[in-house]
Amino acid sequence: MRFVYLCNVLLLAAAAFGQTTCSKPRVRRAWSHYSAEEKALYIDAVALSMKNGYHQRFVEIHMEPTSEREAHGCLFFYWHRAFLFAYENMLRSLDSKYACITIPFWDYATIGSKFQAGSCKNMLDCGPLLKDFGGSLPRGRRALSQSVNGAGFQSDNCVSSAMTKYFCQSTSAFTSKSCYNCMPRNDWSKVSVPPDVNVLNIFNNILGASQPTLSSVTSGVQYGTHNMVHAVLDSVMGTFASPSDPVFYSHHVKQVQENFKINTIATVDAMHAIYYKCIVGADSLKADNSKVWSSCRNYIGKTIVPGDIIAMKVGETGTRTQSIWTATSSPIYKFFKDLKQTYPDYADISKLGYSYDFSDTALDGMYTNCKKFKPSKSLFLEEMDEKKHHKHHKAKKAKKEEGSVEKDCLSKEFDWIDEATTLASKYYTDPSDVYNQVHIMTCVYYNECRGGVYDYSDEFKENFRVEHGPPCKRVIDDLARGDCAIGVPNWEKIMLKHYQCDSPSEDF
Template sequence: MPCLVLAAIFCLWIPTVVDGQNVSSPSLTNTTSCPRLRKSWDHYADAEKVTYIRALQVAMDQGLFQQFMAIHQDQLSNAQGHGTCVFLFWHRAFLVGFENMLRSLVDPSSPSSSSFACVTIPYYDYVQHNLDYVNQACSDIESCSAILRDLGGGATTTASRASPRIGGVSMAGFGCVSAAPVNHFCDSPSTSSCARCVPRGRWASTFFSPDVNFNRVKASVFAGPSIRQVTAAIELSPHNSVHSMLSGAMANKFVSPADPIFYSHHATIDLLHTIYDHCRVAPLGLSESARRADPRVFEGCVGGDGAPITGASTVMLQARGGTDEATMAFFDGVPLRFDELTDPTQLGPTNSYSYDIQGLLGSMYKLCERSGKGLPVEEEERQRRLQHVVGGVSTTKGRAFMAWRRDVFGQAQTQGIATDSEHEMEKMMVMLYQNCLPGDVVDYTPAFKAMWNVSGVAPAKRTLDAILDGSDPIRIANWTQLNQKYFGCAGDMPQTNKSMV
């Protein structure tokens, strides 16, 4: 039976068996709704981390976690949500439904409590972690990112076993991590045989790419005058870059939601969409009707099936070729027209949410294109139904990085190339990664490109190749001195053992 969702009432979901699947059917509970504020995992208290991890485990135990993977794996749903103009909007709706599911759960170990009622998806702040990596405060993505460690860590030769098939997809070659919370993952809840693990890459020997550095991320967020151009840029990088970097299930376009880090990665992508809207759209003061008609807010396209996608088109959320009634109840009240998904603070009384944005991303939200350029800050207050909580750069390393950006911008102004300063910063940073940090700046693998329909070369590798072949050299006259001053390595030649001096 369908679930009735009221303004301040959540649904309690009790496991049952439907069509051979151990899914869930609803009943009502008087759990009070609370505001949704998505925060970086780095700003979670220990108790909040425990609650979120436990919610994931309960969702896996009840088969609900897997139902969302099934939506993402469905050919039509997946085709609409990837490589199209609605990539950002599709995943926004998908994440709200997943969040609703987590908030509806009741912990079997404490059935009288409502401990999950205020759960929100934490975002993975790899932009900030990337800065730690550049400054050698950590050595690989696992040591740099607490969220990766706290959600079970990467595969190792000793702590992982061979990966089973996930959603019918072979995961050969990847270790299967069985630490909490993914030790509760069950690909087929209706069977007695469960993997109790999720395939992952070897995160302790995987290095950050320049494609998730602040410079490249900022370039994607402000990639063009329309949301369609920005969507394509963000999907290529950092979206694809992080899926490739994490590897394992995350490298598969269809079954990547088998890994709970998927949702935190996409919360970050959604935050980038939020930053774009705040910087490029909110200052215009458009009416609702004007927003729907403005290409900076929404722009349609033709989908992979040849059918047009417009603002009035509906988010495709079917699973296994059909719509699952129990799962769709988690989308009750969620706007499912694409042009109604443009602002996360305007998704209705029970589904709207905001962000706590700190550090480099906080600076990008507050200063927009001016972030890290040293230009005057125009203070502006906007009245909104929900307010994002925004901080700035507060760490010594963060301030030094912004000082580097300002110095590069100043030099670009002196040379008369200020309009190209962002690209020059990217080139300088790519050389720093290539010559001063572990690993190399590499392209996506052929298998990854085929899976994700990527044509061309990954942005950072394309930039590196153009520097090395002389077609796009670094034009900042004193770039090696600036890199040396702020990062302890010039970047013009490989360092011994690829470590900073």
């Protein structure tokens, strides 16, 4: 009876937030758990959204200066949560067979563990989602100079696939029937998986501070894993035209990976959900509550207050833009019209018609214990009984061999974290110091043994207004200057017990 009541509550909330007709609660799932039929359905829906001229209009909202400034400011989480709801509404509206579609999420942590273990070599090799979304192509004789909605950039190639074959770079190109009909992308087989993608770093970003605030968590997530993924994929993903690529939406939604008896959750949206539950709790949403609100200025220099309407303007660059909340003549207005229009409405996911089930996952301990959470192999690899396994694993299993590889890589990573934190705890008493030391160790390992740690390109820094390098790059630079140090003797022996190092320097 309680379950039926909960479902009804979620469905009513979903209706209030613009969900199209679907009898099921809105639940986003891992791409790796989609059946072949489900994958084909989602790919077809995205392709149809491009063919119908909807997709590029969402790109234009994300690029419009007023909208973009708020999207990548202190209210980063809330702005993108509303944006994703509308895009998902659009996909669901395309046909009755798409009515229950949700945006699939992308499992970073498994990709990171596989790369760190050496079982895959690059982003394309490590990430099946990238391959299924059309993959990438090697650079031709020269880089391509392309543009989307007026923003210029270079690409290695332009990929035409089942998902991207109708992509249009602007509304005017759509009207004149001069679309690219392919997706600008770089060669993803040439780039490594970022080093800052693991459960411990997620904890550091959202719960590691002694007094976490919305501002500190936003900064940690946005300028950490979020930016790293945009930067390594580059091309259109390295600009604010990034919603052009369907990868963008899976990058931003919650991610819940359930793979055999090992589960991983690592996501922009889920990170905030854990933060909200653990740090905000029952606190009311007030402008002076730093846990749920952060003051920053909008495009015209005015301080944003909770009652302000979310800035989302629709229209191609160079044309007169209009707030999507009042743009009744816009073809995509109908996907926004029933959504809430102020930021506080997007703070608590329990009021948005969807929820997270963290049980039997790698982050279950973090969600349950919050700041008392302590990484350990027993916590990560807690065995699920057969009943729970079948309850949560509804989609078809991945190939046994592939699942075994992922399980082995995750197990190896958790073994390493367990032993490294135990060793560091002998020299540091504050848990945040312990986790910081393990983070530094991981950065050094990547720099010495996994191909190096690199800065953002100058172009990316300019596009995303980034003043500092990626987290691990800053760590390596600090070590070189003597501004920080690893205070844990013989940590290298534990690292090399679990991971191979092909070409270590004399200092490693």
